[in-house]
Amino acid sequence: MSNSAVGGDVFFVLVGAILVFAMHGGFAFLEVGTVRHKNQVNALVKILVDFALSTVAYFFVGYAFAYGTTFFVNAATLSGGGGGFELQGLTLVKFFFLTTFAAAIPAIISGGIAERMKFWPQCAATVALVGIVYPLFEGVVWNGNFGLQSWLEAQFGASFHDFAGSVVVHGVGGWIALAAVMLLGARRGRYDRNGRPIGIPPSSLPWLALGSWMLCVGWFGFNVMTAGALEAASGLVAINSLMAMVGGILVALIVGKNDPGFVHNGALAGLVAVCAGSDIMHPVGSLIVGGVAGAIFVTGFEYCQNKLKIDDVLGVWPLHGICGAWGGLAAGVFGLEALGGLGGVSLISQIIGTLLGVGYAAGAGFVVYGILKSTMGLRLSEEEEYQGADLSIHKIGANPEADLGR
Known part of the structure; x- marks a missing residue:
């Protein structure tokens, strides 16, 4: 490849990494707007610190688990001087990009x-999650x-297809979060002594909306940037993402009876679900997949909170866990040529891969948070x-001057 071609790929992947890094601000503000005012600073600090810890854990341990590559060589080699590292630091920006995915795991859990x-x-x-748990499953799916x-x-004609992480990222994060929330227990005052839910309204719908945007x-x-190279970039991925997003919004608007929290999270539900098959589905199929995800989130959130009595504050299990699993299955249906997709998928492989991801994540979540509960609390x-x-x-509130009464 020419230097200009490699440089183009470096810039392409770097822009993708920056965009996904900015999503972590979205995670933060979505949580800031949903939690009570007395917990807003904690939401902001958690997401930022989790990103920093994730980067260090993934750099020193996690990336090696997933892809067998370590960074304990000189800078000349890292920049493309051999040893399996691509020219002009392309491998390094790919690491940055994948780090933003890995760091989404604790960001997802944070909301629950x-x-x-x-x-x-x-x-x-x-x-533990970013250094070991997540990269083990990531490596199975994305590195073989x-x-x-x-x-x-060999058995079913196609491998498990998860282009951008409906299961690998969102499903894993959501099902780990379910285990953490169950071990943690409900917030005090969330349910009365008869088990009936007591409403805790969001602190700021504008902050919640900003996070969603x-x-x-x-x-x-x-x-789109999951393609990893300019040459592989696909407008189909972009339009499928758009259609799934609006499908999630519109169905959540109807099923959620115009509730603004459901509307803004409906967009995210659609995007979670489309990740797996965004490179192979028809836009109409993506619209349907996103719409179904919007309905799944609304009904799943209400069932989780009111029937199961699981106090998942931001609804991350229905949003990322269940909608992520739906996305993994949907790729095996709407990716088929018979339904306008590009083909190359097997529904049986999608079912197996999705169930393995769900089971692995839930089990790992109970192990990690169970050990922490018995040791650190x-x-x-x-x-x-x-x-x-x-x-x-943190010894400080969201509005320190107001807290002082000045």
């Missing part, structure tokens, strides 16, 4: 455990580790939770 989780145990969980993909292709914009980097004390995570953990 909000308002009552201790800070340092979550930091420890982030290191352990031979699962080859076996699926940031995620939606960055998602086009998440999906997970919850703030009753007094700390009442005071709020901002003052209890």
Whole structure:
């Protein structure tokens, strides 16, 4: 490749990494707008610190688990002087891009455990999840580790297809979050002594909406730039992402009875679901997949909160876990040539890959957070939770001057 071609790919992947990095601000503000005012600072700090810890864990351990590459060589080699590293640091920007995916795991979990989780145990969980748990499954799907993909292709004609991570990223994050939330327990005052839910309204719908918008914009980097090279970039991925997003919005608007929280999360549900098959589905199929995801989120959130009594604050299990699993299955249906897709997928492989991702993530979540619960403890004390995570953990509120009464 010419220097200009390599440089173009470096810039392409770098822009994608920056867009997905910006999505972490979306995760933060979505949580800021949903939690109570006394927990807003904690939401902001968690997401930023989790990203920093994720980068370090993925650099030193996780990337090697997934792709067998370490960075313990000189800078000349890293920049493309041999040893399997691509020219002009292309391998390095790909690492940056994949780091933003890996860091989405604790960012997703953060929304479920909000308002009552201790800070340092979550930091420890982030290191374990991004350093070991996530990259092991990532490597199986995206690098062919352990031979699962080859076996699926030999048995069913196609490997498990998850282009941009409906299952690998969102499903894994969402099902780990379910385990964490169940081990953590509901917020105090969320349910009365008879088990009936007590409403806790969002603190700021504008902040919630800003978070959703940031995620939606960055998602086009998440999906399109997964191609990894300018030459492989596809407008089909972009339009499928768009159609799934609007499908999620419109169905959530109807099923959620015009609730603004459901509308803004409906967009995200559609985008979660389309990741897996965004490179092979027809835009009409993507619209349907996104619409179904919007309905799944609304009904799943209400069932989770009101029937199962699982206090998943931002609804990350239905949004990322269930909609992510739906996306994995949907790629095996709407990716078929008979339904206007490009083909090359097997529904059986999609079912197997999705179920393995769900089971692995839920099991790993119970192991990691179960160990932390028995060693460090997970919850703030009753007094700390009442005071709020901002003052209890960070010793400052979202509006310090107002707190001083000046």
